[in-house]
Amino acid sequence: MSFARIARRVASPAGLALAGLVAVLLFTNALPLWRLVERAIDVDALRWLIENPQARRASVHSLRVSTLTALLATALGAMSVFLLERLALPGRRGLRLLLLIPLIVPPQILTIAWLGWLGPAGTVTRAAQSLIGAPRPPWTLYSEWGIVLLLTVFALPVAYLTLTAGLQRLPRSVEEAARIDGANVLTLGLRVVAPLLRPYLLASLVLTFLAALGNFGIQALLGIPARFITLPTLIYQRITSFSAGGFAQAAALALLMAIPALFVLWLQVRLNRRSDAVESQLDTPLRYPLGRWRWPAAALAWTLLGGFVTLGPFVSMLLTALTRAYGLPPRLENLDLRHFTFVLMELDAFPRALQHSLLLAGGAAVIAALMALALGYVLTRSGQRGIPLQLLVDLPYALPGIVFALALVLTWLQPPIPGLRLYGTVWLLLLAYVGHYLAFALQPLGAAWRQVDPSLEEAGRIDGASTLQVLRHVLLPIMAPTVLVAALLVFLNAFSELSISALLAGSRAETLGWLVFGLEQAGNTNQAAALSVVLVAVLGVLGLIAAGVRRWARASVGPAPP
Amino acid sequence: MRTLLTLVLTALVGLALAQPSGTLRLYTSQPEADAAATVAGFNALHPDVRVEVFRSGTEQVISRFLLEVEAGSPQADVLLVADAPTFELLKARDLLEAYVSPEAAAIDAVYLDPDGTYAGTKILATVIAYNTALVTEPVTTWADLAALPAGSIAMPSPSYSGAAAYNLGVNTRDDRIGWAWYEALAGADVLLFQGNGAVLRSVAGGEVPYGIVVDFLPIRASLEGSPVGVVYPDEGVPVITEPVGIVAGNANPEAARAFVDYLLSEAGQQVAVDMGYMPLRPGIAAPAGFPDLADLMVLSADAADLAATRDADKERFATLFGE
Numbered sequence: 028m029s030f031a032r033i034a035r036r037v038a039s040p041a042g043l044a045l046a047g048l049v050a051v052l053l054f055t056n057a058l059p060l061w062r063l064v065e066r067a068i069d070v071d072a073l074r075w076l077i078e079n080p081q082a083r084r085a086s087v088h089s090l091r092v093s094t095l096t097a098l099l100a101t102a103l104g105a106m107s108v109f110l111l112e113r114l115a116l117p118g119r120r121g122l123r124l125l126l127l128i129p130l131i132v133p134p135q136i137l138t139i140a141w142l143g144w145l146g147p148a149g150t151v152t153r154a155a156q157s158l159i160g161a162p163r164p165p166w167t168l169y170s171e172w173g174i175v176l177l178l179t180v181f182a183l184p185v186a187y188l189t190l191t192a193g194l195q196r197l198p199r200s201v202e203e204a205a206r207i208d209g210a211n212v213l214t215l216g217l218r219v220v221a222p223l224l225r226p227y228l229l230a231s232l233v234l235t236f237l238a239a240l241g242n243f244g245i246q247a248l249l250g251i252p253a254r255f256i257t258l259p260t261l262i263y264q265r266i267t268s269f270s271a272g273g274f275a276q277a278a279a280l281a282l283l284m285a286i287p288a289l290f291v292l293w294l295q296v297r298l299n300r301r302s303d304a305v306e307s308q309l310d311t312p313l314r315y316p317l318g319r320w321r322w323p324a325a326a327l328a329w330t331l332l333g334g335f336v337t338l339g340p341f342v343s344m345l346l347t348a349l350t351r352a353y354g355l356p357p358r359l360e361n362l363d364l365r366h367f368t369f370v371l372m373e374l375d376a377f378p379r380a381l382q383h384s385l386l387l388a389g390g391a392a393v394i395a396a397l398m399a400l401a402l403g404y405v406l407t408r409s410g411q412r413g414i415p416l417q418l419l420v421d422l423p424y425a426l427p428g429i430v431f432a433l434a435l436v437l438t439w440l441q442p443p444i445p446g447l448r449l450y451g452t453v454w455l456l457l458l459a460y461v462g463h464y465l466a467f468a469l470q471p472l473g474a475a476w477r478q479v480d481p482s483l484e485e486a487g488r489i490d491g492a493s494t495l496q497v498l499r500h501v502l503l504p505i506m507a508p509t510v511l512v513a514a515l516l517v518f519l520n521a522f523s524e525l526s527i528s529a530l531l532a533g534s535r536a537e538t539l540g541w542l543v544f545g546l547e548q549a550g551n552t553n554q555a556a557a558l559s560v561v562l563v564a565v566l567g568v569l570g571l572i573a574a575g576v577r578r579w580a581r582a583s584v585g586p587a588p589p
Numbered sequence: 590m591r592t593l594l595t596l597v598l599t600a601l602v603g604l605a606l607a608q609p610s611g612t613l614r615l616y617t618s619q620p621e622a623d624a625a626a627t628v629a630g631f632n633a634l635h636p637d638v639r640v641e642v643f644r645s646g647t648e649q650v651i652s653r654f655l656l657e658v659e660a661g662s663p664q665a666d667v668l669l670v671a672d673a674p675t676f677e678l679l680k681a682r683d684l685l686e687a688y689v690s691p692e693a694a695a696i697d698a699v700y701l702d703p704d705g706t707y708a709g710t711k712i713l714a715t716v717i718a719y720n721t722a723l724v725t726e727p728v729t730t731w732a733d734l735a736a737l738p739a740g741s742i743a744m745p746s747p748s749y750s751g752a753a754a755y756n757l758g759v760n761t762r763d764d765r766i767g768w769a770w771y772e773a774l775a776g777a778d779v780l781l782f783q784g785n786g787a788v789l790r791s792v793a794g795g796e797v798p799y800g801i802v803v804d805f806l807p808i809r810a811s812l813e814g815s816p817v818g819v820v821y822p823d824e825g826v827p828v829i830t831e832p833v834g835i836v837a838g839n840a841n842p843e844a845a846r847a848f849v850d851y852l853l854s855e856a857g858q859q860v861a862v863d864m865g866y867m868p869l870r871p872g873i874a875a876p877a878g879f880p881d882l883a884d885l886m887v888l889s890a891d892a893a894d895l896a897a898t899r900d901a902d903k904e905r906f907a908t909l910f911g912e
Contacts, residue, residue, distance in 0.1 A: 146794075148794050148795040251746055252780045252781055254911050260749075263749070264748050266652050267749065268900070268903075269651055269655060269678050274652070274656065274659075351814050352814035352815040353789075353793045353794065353815050354722075354792075354795065354817065355815065374621075375625070376621060429652075433653070440656075440662055440664075441662065530645065534641040534642050541645075544646075546621075547786065549620030549786070550786045552786070552790055
């Protein structure tokens with residue numbers, strides 16, 4: 028390629044956009060990761076890594092729970108998507124909202140809620156114990172299985188949203204044709220829909236794997252009592268040992284986490300090679316009537332998915348928020364609103380934190396979704412050559428928040444661009460959220476691009492349309508619903524982010540997650556629970572407003588895509 | 590007349606100069622509300638100092654500070670975090686500035702660094718907490734606690750909690766407790782947690798009848814109505830002191846010293862009492878639910894010695910408990 032041609036390419040709008048994208052990615056992802064690599068290249072740290080039996084044990088444990096979680100969450104996610112998006116199940120809208128709660132509540136608080144539900148003194152445990160007359164609880168959440176269960180609950184909404192994005196784009200003609208050919212629902216699901224959803228199933232597996240790998244809150248709360256060490260808990264232990272080589276050891280461990288992440292991405296690219304492009308149409312979604320199974324199916328879905336997985340723990344969290352003091356039985360005389368009054372009226376930092384979190388999560392969602400839209404396009408067209416770029420995006424998410432936050436401290440303490448002082452301001456948090464959650468936006472968007480037939484673009488070009496015109500009139504309308512899902516995933520996660528905020532939130536740069544962490548840490552579990560309930564309520568109200576706006580827009584414009 | 594005016598003006602200017610001013614950057618592990626009260630009390634005395642606070646867990650605060658040091662620009666002037674051993678680590682790396690506050694004369698030397706690099710600000714004793722719904726006659730000694738049936742006790746793990754690591758060092762140096770006591774606990778299927786907050790939750794929530802935990806948590810919870818009680822065991826209690834220390838080469842030494850003076854002064858100690866902590870300055874009454882400082886039997890050990898064996902102690906514990 029001649030220099031002039033390269034120059035022309037770079038100067039084109041697409042080239043400029045790409046250059047800007049790379050520049051942002053450099054600061055959000057590349058530099059912080061490079062700082063970690065610098066620290067990890069240390070003879071003592073590497074020797075420790077190889078010789079220490081704890082590091083080996085933690086790696087094996089982490090791989091096991093992450094793999095199990097990815098498989099379980101994706102399988103359950105696929106079932107939920109089928110139930111809620113393809114069957115005419117009564118009350119599916121409510122269930123859909125309930126399913127998202129575990130994503131909004133910070134993992135630490137989610138785990139405490141589950142301990143109140145299935146823990147040694149939890150509601151269900153007590154009931155089961157008295158039912159079988161056992162002297163001790165029949166199970167314990169403080170175990171490997173407890174960790175897998177909680178990680179699955181935490182990752183389920185991620186799998187659900189990712190797979191929904193795929194199903195939305197599946198033309199109903201495919202399923203209708205199969206039905207006419209006499210396929211029953213099971214055959215249809217396994218032989219027709221699943222292969223077409225392959226990019227999304229893989230995206231879901233990757234995302235839930237990374238989510239489980241890097242989660243600290245759940246693994247610390249359940250794993251330390253179980254004496255089940257994992258990479259995030261070991262990393263935390265090394266950092267907080269404050270010994271001379273501690274941080275180098277943590278950085279080396281963090282880089283160790285890149286190996287499974289790399290393997291998973293390589294597998295994804297390999298398996299995706301055979302996936303087919305689907306001619307995407309935006310039509311009204313298909314719903315299979317359930318006939319007389321309508322109510323039994325609804326009852327089952329509500330009991331298991333709504334009741335056991337979401338409502339039970341949520342009610343246990345609500346009761347904690349309403350109980351006067353922690354540990355009192357939830358009788359009427361012990362309940363009042365004092366913790367809510369405290370959070371809403373007396374906690375000075377709350378309005379500021381709410382404002383920061385809304386702006387930061389909103390900003391990160393928009394920026395990450397747009398970046399991922401462009402990145403997804405580039406990556407889809409570059410095959411295996413794109414793996415390093417993909418790793419650059421995914422790795423910050425696979426790392427525990429505290430490591431990524433410390434890497435950002437190292438990057439921004441002395442501004443890489445002279446004069447650009449972000450340290451101690453909310454802008455550093457915005458940068459951190461974009462870097463950390465970009466993977467969330469990229470996975471569904473990458474899968475979506477993979478299904479766009481390149482012939483669409485070629486057809487546009489042949490008709491004489493410019494790149495921008497093709498993008499605006501052909502590609503963007505197809506991609507829009509997935510962009511929304513990607514932005515939603517980032518927003519919900521960032522809204523109550525805790526580990527990064529706990530390290531980077533400075534004076535007057537508070538966030539909601541930081542506030543929850545502070546209350547929880549001071550031993551005010553009831554107040555932390557009340558604040559978490561408020562978070563869920565705020566997002567519930569936002570969700571209702573969004574639904575209202577959509578309905579209003581649809582009514583005033585006429586029939587619109589779903 | 591003119592000379593008088595000049596004199597008054599000079600005196601005023603002199604006063605203004607003596608008053609610390611500017612910005613003071615405080616890194617602390619105090620809970621949000623407590624940090625705000627501490628700063629408000631300081632500003633009542635020194636209204637011209639603008640205090641910028643970074644607050645988080647001790648672990649988060651110190652790891653951020655240490656990285657800032659490594660990168661060559663520490664962002665804190667004063668540190669106020671949980672325990673003396675953490676300050677010993679900082680002292681060993683020459684990160685602290687020596688300052689002997691005039692207020693320190695009133696305080697027991699046990700709670701002060703002999704070289705003046707840090708000073709305790711309050712008493713946080715580690716005690717036995719129990720669930721009042723599950724236990725009517727609680728044990729009264731550490732020895733009896735270790736003899737309870739398996740699965741009765743929760744405690745913070747020294748691998749994750751600085752305070753628990755300190756207790757480990759102190760307890761294993763005591764003849765009546767020692768490693769034998771920890772070996773008994775290891776055999777009794779103790780539930781280990783990341784920190785004190787989780788231990789309190791486990792006890793108050795009825796997961797286990799007993800917990801080993803820092804005293805102000807169960808005392809506060811019990812005042813609010815949680816079903817927990819507190820026992821100060823007969824053998825004595827290890828104590829951490831939430832010390833304050835001035836960062837070497839800080840940007841505002843005058844304000845930093847004034848802040849240390851304030852924390853150790855009667856006014857500052859009273860602010861700690863109002864927040865529900867036990868003061869370490871004699872003559873100031875402890876808040877409701879706490880024993881008097883004079884009645885407290887404190888287990889202690891040489892801080893530098895503790896720091897020297899800290900890593901080895903932690904490792905021995907982790908092996909013993911199969912962490």
